[in-house]
Structure formats: C-alpha cells, structure tokens
Amino acid sequence: MTILEIWLGILQGFRVTALVTLYGLVFAIPFGLVFGVAQYLTTGPARFVVTSIIEFWRSSAVIILLFVFYYALPLAGLALSAMTVSAMVLGLNIGGYASQAVRAGLQALDRGQKEAGHALGLSRSTILLRIELPQALVAMSPTFINQLIQLVKATSLVSLVTLTDMTFRAKEISQIEYDPVPIYTSLLLAYFIVCYPVALFGRWVERRINPAREAYRAV
C-alpha cells in the first residue's frame, strides 16, 4: 500500500468524524449554555441538581459512558444508534466543560453591569440576554474553541462503538497491511489537518471581536 492509498483509506472515515463532531455540537452548545446559565442563576437545592447533572457528564470517563450507553442500555430496552450515543456522550461531556466556561464568564462580569440594567428598568431576562451573555461569551470564546478542538480529537473513541471514523479506518488498514508506522503517522496528521483550521478559525474570531474588546480593556 502506498502512502496515498493509506491516506485515501483514512479519508473514508472523515465523514463520520465530521458528523460526530457536528452532531456532538448539537448536544454540547445547548447543554453548555442552558446549564451554565442555570448554575449562575440558581441557588440552594436547584443549584445542587444542576451541578450534579453537569458533574455527571463532565467527570465521567467518556469511554465508559460510550460502552454503557451503547452496550448496556439495549439490555434495558433502550437501543440508540452508535451515532446517537457517540454524539450525545461526547457532546454532553464537552458541554459540561463549556457550561463551566459560561458560568465563569458570567460570574466574572462586574456587578455594576447588572445593576445598571436594573436601574434602567430592564427585566432580568433582558439583562441576561443583552448585557451579561454577550460579554461573557465573547470573553470565553478562546475557551470554546479549545473545547471544539478537544471534541474533534475525542471523536477518535467512537471506533470503539463500531463507527467507521478515521481512527477505525486506520485500524482496519493496519490489520490488512501490517505497517503501523506510516498508517498511524498519517492518522496523526489527518487529525492535525482537521484541527488546525479550527484553531485558525478561533484566532480569526478573536481578531474579529478584538476591536471592541481592546477598546474596553483600554480604560
């Protein structure tokens, strides 16, 4: 097998890697936003419940969650597709991290922002949506980009639940062709090629939001 053939073989898994990432975001973004905001706004028992849910997804080992949801749930009568399980587990795991960035971003804002909103007669939800969240999300955008890159890399685990992503393809090829060095080097490069543009995109986002941020950091 030539290097080109290895490459083309790995590339056949790209679609699955990309899909798990995208569907993962469909879980991660709403979870991170809703739970981050909920943790910020709640107190007492409600906060305990919110925190427990976040910690479950954030602190469990992804690989075990994949096995549990894919192999054990069907025994309880709930069979989810490998794609659904993968997107959900990886997405909610990253979403758990993202929720902490959302909460921290909100908590880091000056108390005066909320007070100025109240003094103008704005409702709590308007203050959150128009004043607090825009500032918190912008401040945390580098963290979100990091988490997106982590999500892409974490998709390599889905080969364990039978999805033919790039890692799965590499394993297949290395079983036919016992030559692990070029195969896994190619795989390494393949993830880099996917992740690097994301990192570049992150820098672009940061530059775009920077004029306004530079402006308000200056004082």
Next chain:
Amino acid sequence: MTHTDDKPAVQIASLNKWYGAFHVLKEVNLTIPSGSRVVICGPSGSGKSTLIRCLNGLEAYQQGTVTLGTIRLGDNARETALARRQTGMVFQSFNLFPHLSVLSNCTLALRRVLSMPRNEAESLARHFLEKVRIPEQADKYPAQLSGGQQQRVAIARALCMNPRLMLFDEPTSALDPEMVKEVLDVMTGLAHEGMTMICVTHEMGFAREVADQVVFMDQGSIVEQASPLTFFTTPSHPRAQSFLNTLLH
C-alpha cells in the same frame, strides 16, 4: 403620571436596614419635595450609597417605607417596576455597557422596556447626547471615551427614560480633576431645569451652588439636615463640624 405637585418626590419613613448583624441604616426619615436638589455627604461607610440604592430597589431593606410620588416601593410589583423605571441612577464607576456603542447604551432600555421603534429611540438618544454635549461620540464604544465623557453618556442614558428623579452616587469621584467640571456642569444644568436630584457627593462647591438641602450622614443615621448656607457656615453637630474640617484640609 405618578408624581403630583402636592406629593413629595421621595418620602423615606423609619427606614432600617441590616447587613447580617450590622445595622447599616438606622431610623432614616427624609422627605424630598418635587423639584428639589438634595446633597448627601458623610464619612466613608456611613451608609450614603446604601440609602440611595434603597430608593431604586438595588438594595432590600427590613423596616420602614420608601414612597416615590404616590408609589410605595414593594407594595405592588408592577407599580414598583414603574417607579424604578422613572428613577434614573448614575454610578461612581459609570457602569456603561462596554459591548454596546454609546448610542446603543442609550437606546437599549427605550427599545426593550418601552418598545420604542429604533428610529424614534435613536433620535431621542441623540437629543440627550447633545444635551450632555457629546453628540459626536454616538457611534464610539465606551472605552474609547474619557472618564468624563463616559459619565456624561451614563447621564444621557438615564435621561432617555424620562426619569422623575435622578440619583447620583459619587458621580465625579472616579474622575481625573480636569474632568470633574464637565460632569458637574451637566448636573447643574439639569438642576436648573427643575429635575429632582439626590446626589451623594463631596463636591462642596456643587452643593453650595445647586443644593437646597444638605443631608449629613454618620454611622447609618442622618445627623444633620440643613440648607447649604447653614450647613457650611454653622453646622450644629460636632461630627458634621469635624467632617467639614477634614474636607477643607
């Protein structure tokens, strides 16, 4: 219309507030007629900020009543929100929204609270920016302005909501000396137009020129309340005397 001429703009009766065990406001009574200008002064920690924050719901209190015009705060949620919307507040640290342009800082509440159409909100905002003498800064971001300009934006932002009462909490104490005057000039202009104002400040020149009552607070109580002339020339309370002495030095 919630304020009528026969009703005082603000009536504070037997107001008491505690932070845990700390009694921060002690039996505060104060009546502020419509159209009057009250300056509150006193040593650091005497409760000045806490008192004016109680007037627009930024602080809760445990005993007593605050009545703005005809609305007693806390009686009825809808009316309390109305009274609060008709009370403008200017903070020591400006508290402009840094992610919004100067114009959007001014139009946000008009659009979201009063549901005013964009054009109308913007022309109203430009009118008040003109009034505080910075119409040309409308499209900048707050951080691109000097402190004095930012504080004038904060005043314009509050005026957009057509307040019956303006509260100022040390509006000039975060400013460099050369910018204090431009802010005080705007406030003096407002006073001459008949705006009811309560202002925590140690700018005694402003108090002398603009105030019709000076309220001196110490350790959570109002210990002296007098016209500026009386307060500055013959303060009766020894703590007011020593406070004025420290200000002069």
